Amino acid sequence: xxxxxxxxxxxxxxxxxxxxxxxxxxxxxxxxxxxxxxxxxxxxxxxxxxxxxxxxxxxxxxxxxxxxxxxxxxxxxxxxxxxxxxxxxxxxxxxxxxxxxxxxxxxxxxxxxxxxxxxxxxxxxxxxxxxxxxxxxxxxxxxxxxxxxxxxxxxxxxxxxxxxxxxxxxxxxxxxxxxxxxxxxxxxxxxxxxxxxxxxxxxxxxxxxxxxxxxxxxxxxxxxxxxxxxxxxxxxxxxxxxxxxxxxxxxxxxxxxxxxxxxxxxxxxxxxxxxxxxxxxxxxxxxxxxxxxxxxxxxxxxxxxxxxxxxxxxxxxxxxxxxxxxxxxxxxxxxxxxxxxxxxxxxxxxxxxxxxxxxxxxxxxxxxxxxxxxxxxxxxxxxxxxxx
Amino acid sequence: xxxxxxxxxxxxxxxxxxxxxxxxxxxxxxxxxxxxxxxxxxxxxxxxxxxxxxxxxxxxxxxxxxxxxxxxxxxxxxxxxxxxxxxxxxxxxxxxxxxxxxxxxxxxxxxxxxxxxxxxxxxxxxxxxxxxxxxxxxxxxxxxxxxxxxxxxxxxxxxxxxxxxxxxxxxxxxxxxxxxxxxxxxxxxxxxxxxxxxxxxxxxxxxxxxxxxxxxxxx
Numbered sequence: 001x002x003x004x005x006x007x008x009x010x011x012x013x014x015x016x017x018x019x020x021x022x023x024x025x026x027x028x029x030x031x032x033x034x035x036x037x038x039x040x041x042x043x044x045x046x047x048x049x050x051x052x053x054x055x056x057x058x059x060x061x062x063x064x065x066x067x068x069x070x071x072x073x074x075x076x077x078x079x080x081x082x083x084x085x086x087x088x089x090x091x092x093x094x095x096x097x098x099x100x101x102x103x104x105x106x107x108x109x110x111x112x113x114x115x116x117x118x119x120x121x122x123x124x125x126x127x128x129x130x131x132x133x134x135x136x137x138x139x140x141x142x143x144x145x146x147x148x149x150x151x152x153x154x155x156x157x158x159x160x161x162x163x164x165x166x167x168x169x170x171x172x173x174x175x176x177x178x179x180x181x182x183x184x185x186x187x188x189x190x191x192x193x194x195x196x197x198x199x200x201x202x203x204x205x206x207x208x209x210x211x212x213x214x215x216x217x218x219x220x221x222x223x224x225x226x227x228x229x230x231x232x233x234x235x236x237x238x239x240x241x242x243x244x245x246x247x248x249x250x251x252x253x254x255x256x257x258x259x260x261x262x263x264x265x266x267x268x269x270x271x272x273x274x275x276x277x278x279x280x281x282x283x284x285x286x287x288x289x290x291x292x293x294x295x296x297x298x299x300x301x302x303x304x305x306x307x308x309x310x311x312x313x314x315x316x317x318x319x320x321x322x323x324x325x326x327x328x329x330x331x332x333x334x335x336x337x338x339x340x341x342x343x344x345x346x347x348x349x350x351x352x353x354x355x356x357x358x359x360x361x362x363x364x365x366x367x368x369x370x371x372x373x374x375x376x377x378x379x380x381x382x383x384x385x386x387x388x
Numbered sequence: 389x390x391x392x393x394x395x396x397x398x399x400x401x402x403x404x405x406x407x408x409x410x411x412x413x414x415x416x417x418x419x420x421x422x423x424x425x426x427x428x429x430x431x432x433x434x435x436x437x438x439x440x441x442x443x444x445x446x447x448x449x450x451x452x453x454x455x456x457x458x459x460x461x462x463x464x465x466x467x468x469x470x471x472x473x474x475x476x477x478x479x480x481x482x483x484x485x486x487x488x489x490x491x492x493x494x495x496x497x498x499x500x501x502x503x504x505x506x507x508x509x510x511x512x513x514x515x516x517x518x519x520x521x522x523x524x525x526x527x528x529x530x531x532x533x534x535x536x537x538x539x540x541x542x543x544x545x546x547x548x549x550x551x552x553x554x555x556x557x558x559x560x561x562x563x564x565x566x567x568x569x570x571x572x573x574x575x576x577x578x579x580x581x582x583x584x585x586x587x588x589x590x591x592x593x594x595x596x597x598x599x600x601x602x603x604x605x606x607x
Contacts, residue, residue, distance in 0.1 A: 057508060081510035092505030096523050096602030106509055139604035155509075165508075 005030035005066075006195040007163065012053055012063035014046075023049050025219040026063070032212070033162075034193040040206040041216035041223075042243065047199045050220045051165050054197060055084045067163065082106055085156030085164035085194070089171045091148045093140035099125070099151050100136040106158040124154040129184060146177035153185070157192075164196045171200065182208060203244055207232065207251060215240050229255040233370075234377030249370055253337055256369050258350055259329035263359030268293055271300065275311035275319060278303060289345040291323070292316050297356045299323045299349040326351040327361060333369055336361045391572070398573035410581050412472075412553035414589065417540045420476050424483035425533055432491025432529075433517065442492060449485040457482070457543050461550045470551030475544070482543060483536040490532025494525030523602055530597040534590055541586040545578060555582045 008031070014024040023046050031037045039047040052058040054065060056077045064073045072080050093102050100121045107117045122132040128150040140148060149169060156164055170178040186209065189196065200206055206213050207228040214225045217239055224231055224240045232252035235241040241248075267281045268291035278290050282305055290308065292301040303311075303320030311319045321344045327336055328351060339348040340361065347362040399406060435442040452460075460481065464474030498521050506520045522529075548556030555578050562575035598606070 055508065057504075078510045078512050081508055086505065086508035088501060088505060088508070090499070090501030090504075092499065092501035092503075092508075094502060094506070094520060094604075095499075096604045098604065105511075109510065109515075141604065152505075155505075158509075 006033035006068060007031040007054060007197070008066040008069075009050075009054070010064040010066065012050075012060050012065060014049055014053060014058060015061040022061070022219055024053065024060075025221060027220055027222070029214065029222065029225075031195060031197060033195050035211040036189060036196040036198055036209055038198045038200060038206040038210035038213045039216055040200055040203060040210075040213055040243075041220075043201055045216045045218055046220035047201075047216050048167055050216070051167055051197055051199045054163075055081050055086060055165055057081075057086075082109060082159065083161055083163070085158075085161040087149075087152050087156045087164065087166040087169045089168040091152040093143075093148055093151055093155070095140050097139075098136065099130075099138050099140070099143075100132075102140065102151060103155045103158055105155060110159055112159075120158070120160075124157055127157070127188065128154045130154075144177075145173050146181060149173060149181065162195055164194050166196060166198045168200055169198070170205070171202075185209075204251070207254070215243060229373065230377045230380065233373040234381060236381065250334065250337070252370060252373060253334035253366065254332050256333040256373065257329065258327050258331045258333065258336060258361065261333075261361060261365050261369060263350060263361070263365075266291060266360045268299070268357050269316065270295065270297070271316040271319075273316060275303075275308045275314060275316050278316055278319075279305060279308040282308070289347070290320075291349060291357060291360070292320055293357055299326065299351065299357045302343070302345040304345075323349055326355070328353070333361075333366055337366060340366075395573050395576055398570055399577060402577075406555075406558075406577055406581060409553065409555050409557055410585055413541070413544050413555045413582065414585055416472055416476055416547055416552060416554055417479065417537065417544045417585075417589070420479035420540050420544075421483050421533065421537050423476075423480045424536060425487055427480075428484050428487035428532075429491050429522075429529060432488050432495065433522075436492050436495045446485075446489060446492065449488050452481045453485050457546055458549065461546055465550055472547065472552045474550045475547035475552035475554075479540050479543060479547075483540050486535040486539065487529065487532040490528050490535075491525065494528030494532075495521055497528060498524045524605070527597065527601050527605060530593070530600065534593045534597070537589050537593060538586050541582060541589060545582055555585070 007029075009027055009029040012024060012027045013022055015022040027050060039050060041047050049058055053060050056065070056072075059077075060073065064071055066072065067083075093099075094105070097105075100118075103121045103124055104117045107120055112120070121136065125132040125135055130147065130150055135147075135151075140151070143151065152169070156166075170181050173181065182205065198206075198209055200209070210228055212226065213228055213231055215223045215231065217223045223243075224236045229252060231240065232244065232248045232255070235244055235248065244251075267285045267287050269278050269281060270293045272295065278292070282288070282290050288304060290303045291299050292303050294300045300323060301320035302323055303316060307320050308316070324343055325339055326349050327339065336348055340346060340363070347360045349360055350358045352358055431445060435445045457478070460478040461475060464477045468474040468477060502520060502524065503516060506516045511519065544552075544554050545556035545559055547554050548560045557578075558574040558581075559578035562571045562578065565571045565574070
């Protein structure tokens, strides 16, 4: 058992009476403290059942559940649930209570004093981006789907639980609002460091939200359990590969940053230099495109050999085509790819914080970065196998 | 016109007795409905999630309504003797169905997601019932109570036949004295005051319903 595991499932089984095959078969799983673990899998694989076993909304038929090393398999389920935040797709706000009373549900059961509850409610409303003075006294039916789930999250955070269980929390929300909620939630999690188990059937959401992902097959068996980077770089079998679907390699670019690349030396000249000097440099380096810099050393245009040839004897002002957006160290290679395919030169410029030209990223860089990630992931799995 | 003015003359001459009968009528009806409310809500909560028990109980309550009212009143005479008690017992049985059915329907209408989240937050079964399920089912249950009240006020007129009080006395007197002076006036006292009582009680309950329904549920 992992020492820092906040939640530990030990050979947990769920078998429904009258059914020959178990819904969850001997599941052993460690969930590290302060991380988001995403359970993802095709519908009917038992991922929701697994989630609901943790707060014993569904009673396990066998095995043990440990929170902080404490066996809660036989603990009072109501008291257990008050320690665990629970968010569901349909939200389930109490329609007869105000937003404030909804959020105060657990603090009230825990008999917090009034002042503390009021402060907590206002704090949480602020946290989820709903101004308290505007929303406190409203009723759930006055909220949009996105707002309702914000309140759902605030309510789950009511008594500041260490653990949150989220069952497709953003599944019923329109794509634009969903993306916003996902981003806000990730930002929130950076401050909160809750231990979160998150269920979804959407692999893209899993990749985005998860510190780790468990891809589940039938009867909730774990097909692969790893970081999103490694799953994308090295799907262990056809099941995982099919589930991740097309474009997994490109999705993997999201996890690599421009700063990880070694930028090669690339010809660049200030636009005050002559076109002839530019042409010479290109021929000397054996390149097709020159980066034209402005007076401050910022990349402004791509100039091809042909364009430089036509420019005649003057300097390079106005020669070539716009470079478009630049990359910085913290950008991902996915963003690099996006800029690259839009660029006339098929490359994209990297600049430092001052906007000064640092080098370029081209397809070769991406190719190399991906192959490195893949071989690292493969080596990791080979080591695991060798140690097993 | 002449009939109307003679009716008003009769009413104003006998207003004290009529008022007394109306109050007795209201008392009999309301006691029956109150007893049926407590019983039906309890039973409804117990059977709502048990398909077999629920079918049995709802069918039984339905059958009770089909027993001819006169017979049902008479059936209780051997048990309670004559007077208001057998009448209240019979009315109580009639009032069960509307309240029971609406309790079950009201609890059915509570969103499963709301109950799921209540459970997920650690509300005990009792807290889920008292703090979530019943408050949400309440408008529907209250509607059942209002239907039961209207039904009961109408049938209470029969109480007189088992020795009970109420506005039925005027109807009975009109029937036995058919053709004699004031018989028609008495008949209309029975009809008009029973209907008026029903309307007033329904109005009172509508106000109660409004103020006992959580603000977030009001339309």
